Amino acid sequence: MEEINEESEVYQTQQKWKNVLHELVNQTSVISFDMWIKKLEPISLYSGKLYIKAPNNITKKICNDSFSFLLSQAIEKEFGTDEFEILNVEEYEEFIMRTVEIKDSSIVKKVNTVNPKFTFDNFVVGGSNKFVYSACKAVADSPGIKFNPLFIYGGVGLGKTHLLHAIGNYLQENNPNINVLYKTCENFTNDYLDCLHNKSRDISKFREKYRSVDVLMIDDVQNIANKEATQMEFFNTFNDLHQLNKQIIITSDRPPSEISTLSDRMISRFSMGLIQDIQTPDFETRYVILQKKAQLENNRIENSALEFIAKNVTSNIRELEGALNKTVHFALLNDKRIATEDDAREALKVKKEETSEYITPEIIIDKVCKYFRIERRDLLGIKRNKEFVEPRHICIYLMCEMLNIPLDTIGKEYFKRDHTSIMHARNKITVTLPTSDKLRRDVSDLKSLIENR
Numbered sequence: 001m002e003e004i005n006e007e008s009e010v011y012q013t014q015q016k017w018k019n020v021l022h023e024l025v026n027q028t029s030v031i032s033f034d035m036w037i038k039k040l041e042p043i044s045l046y047s048g049k050l051y052i053k054a055p056n057n058i059t060k061k062i063c064n065d066s067f068s069f070l071l072s073q074a075i076e077k078e079f080g081t082d083e084f085e086i087l088n089v090e091e092y093e094e095f096i097m098r099t100v101e102i103k104d105s106s107i108v109k110k111v112n113t114v115n116p117k118f119t120f121d122n123f124v125v126g127g128s129n130k131f132v133y134s135a136c137k138a139v140a141d142s143p144g145i146k147f148n149p150l151f152i153y154g155g156v157g158l159g160k161t162h163l164l165h166a167i168g169n170y171l172q173e174n175n176p177n178i179n180v181l182y183k184t185c186e187n188f189t190n191d192y193l194d195c196l197h198n199k200s201r202d203i204s205k206f207r208e209k210y211r212s213v214d215v216l217m218i219d220d221v222q223n224i225a226n227k228e229a230t231q232m233e234f235f236n237t238f239n240d241l242h243q244l245n246k247q248i249i250i251t252s253d254r255p256p257s258e259i260s261t262l263s264d265r266m267i268s269r270f271s272m273g274l275i276q277d278i279q280t281p282d283f284e285t286r287y288v289i290l291q292k293k294a295q296l297e298n299n300r301i302e303n304s305a306l307e308f309i310a311k312n313v314t315s316n317i318r319e320l321e322g323a324l325n326k327t328v329h330f331a332l333l334n335d336k337r338i339a340t341e342d343d344a345r346e347a348l349k350v351k352k353e354e355t356s357e358y359i360t361p362e363i364i365i366d367k368v369c370k371y372f373r374i375e376r377r378d379l380l381g382i383k384r385n386k387e388f389v390e391p392r393h394i395c396i397y398l399m400c401e402m403l404n405i406p407l408d409t410i411g412k413e414y415f416k417r418d419h420t421s422i423m424h425a426r427n428k429i430t431v432t433l434p435t436s437d438k439l440r441r442d443v444s445d446l447k448s449l450i451e452n453r
């Protein structure tokens, strides 16, 4: 019975949401609707509030700033409450975790942590990713048998997360009862710490949840904390599942041996299966990816523009997608239905300035605190403990590098220090960077966390 109820609840939410969209399509411009509102997805009605997922911060901000009135009216009509909250991807994950905890463990199994958007069908295979693709296909065809664990590594935006979800979707399609759990490493750790810190210090719920899965996916394992207890729990989870022939898939931005926080025994466990890298895509693959994405966007872009983007955006696929969206958006803003090569050129020119606009001091502070697992007051305070001083210096360095605000303002507004101390902190990092691998890694991880938030 329960299952039917859950499913029909999801179905009803979707139906009501369709009506909300129907309502809004008549009240907003084509561009606004296409660019922003259409991209929202209802999650669930929870404690009298409708939770909605936005694909990124910009969509969240624009919908909140410009359409909250229209949204609340339409939502009230359909859902009987005008209260709603738009969550970005990170907040969505937190929300899911929170509700999973509240629900009883028999329902835990049914919470879907796999994103239906990422499938094998919409993953473009080329020279840079054909090996990793076959490995993922093999694992999806026979989980727990072929490569266990499967460890995938490669730089940001190259498709690691996409592949994890693709495996999840494929497995669930072929076996609706299979229990697939996708977690970022950060969420896994928080899940564990939450259990440790709750009143009863009862981690049996945690164990029950993680031991009952058929397939466990841990994304971005390079973020594993250098803490004995967390690593031990991870190690035990891994061993228990592995012994039961449950499939484990792990991703990271670098090979296991280069994750400085990872214990040796964990490294050797990862080597039991297959370690496969994913590389930056070549021109051909970039072009095909763009074509495929353009089709999904109703081909509102000329081939020459796609070629221009594929030639000029070489770093990764996330950037490639961003450039495509910008170009289409740019053309739309200029009242053109089809984007041309010139639009691409113009759109990419302004890219840098636009993205930095959305990075704020608060975002940097927040990411640094989370990354080093320290409190905001310790980061910004005056304590000289080693575990606070370096994060503080790194935070200052990143604020100087990534924001366009004077040293004096950074000092006074955030650190209660004058600009000479800020300069000193920044210089300290600049000087140490070339000599410390760990520092370089911390800084580059943080930068990508901030840029790809």
Ligand code: ADP
Pocket: 118, 122, 123, 124, 125, 129, 154, 155, 156, 157, 158, 159, 160, 161, 162, 163, 289, 317, 318, 321
């Ligand atoms: P990573 O986890 O490696 O940082 P993601 O999996 O998040 O990268 O990929 C970034 C974006 O690029 C996603 O939107 C994803 O769908 C897309 N993408 C990556 N690789 C491919 C591919 N081969 N074909 C189509 N889209 C891809």
Ligand code: MG
Pocket: 157, 160, 161, 162, 219, 220
């Ligand atoms: Mg990822």
